[in-house]
Amino acid sequence: MSTTRALVILLVSLSFTCVIPVVFTGYNEVCSSEAGSEQSTEFRNKVDTSKLSGIEYLIADMYNNDRVLYAVVVTLVMATLGTGMAFLTDLVLKALGLEVSRISHKE
Template sequence: MTFKRIATIVILSITLVGAIPFISQAERDPLASEKPETALSMKVDTKKLSGINLFIARMYNEDRVLYATTVTLVMAVLGTTLAFITDLVLKALGLEVSKISHRE
């Protein structure tokens, strides 16, 4: 990979991403928000929520330790599971890894 090629890809990507603010301003979707919208309230308003969102919001409001433990465990389990599945897919594509020689 030459330095010239890297520079071309970098410039093209920055230009591409540079278009995002203009596109989003036209559509007024979440990309267009100029100021952070989230309020830092310690309690979530559960009136309009239902299903899984209500369950999460209640846990967040009522037991912060349980919420923190759940977040940490979910991230660990999901991270491991997704990594395992991706690994299987990569193996099937012939991208299996084993001990490598460290070439500089």
């Protein structure tokens, strides 16, 4: 598959992630309830940034101040790293002689 197709998959996935949470809020509630058993006592919704610096500070600051931006950054970073690492690993596997092509579907 070409890189363009991979990017199309990526874009469709991203648009899906941005639309669906708004429509199906009920699933979010379940997400919170799954984690809910410990949430009331231990879960911190804010991070203490006073002792942090560099990338740790940047992440924690974004987490504290703009949760939407944090969610977009997390999704984008995961998508970009996932695509990039897949591309690199593919190159390494090809060099090792593990190139894949269309296979026959034997049971």
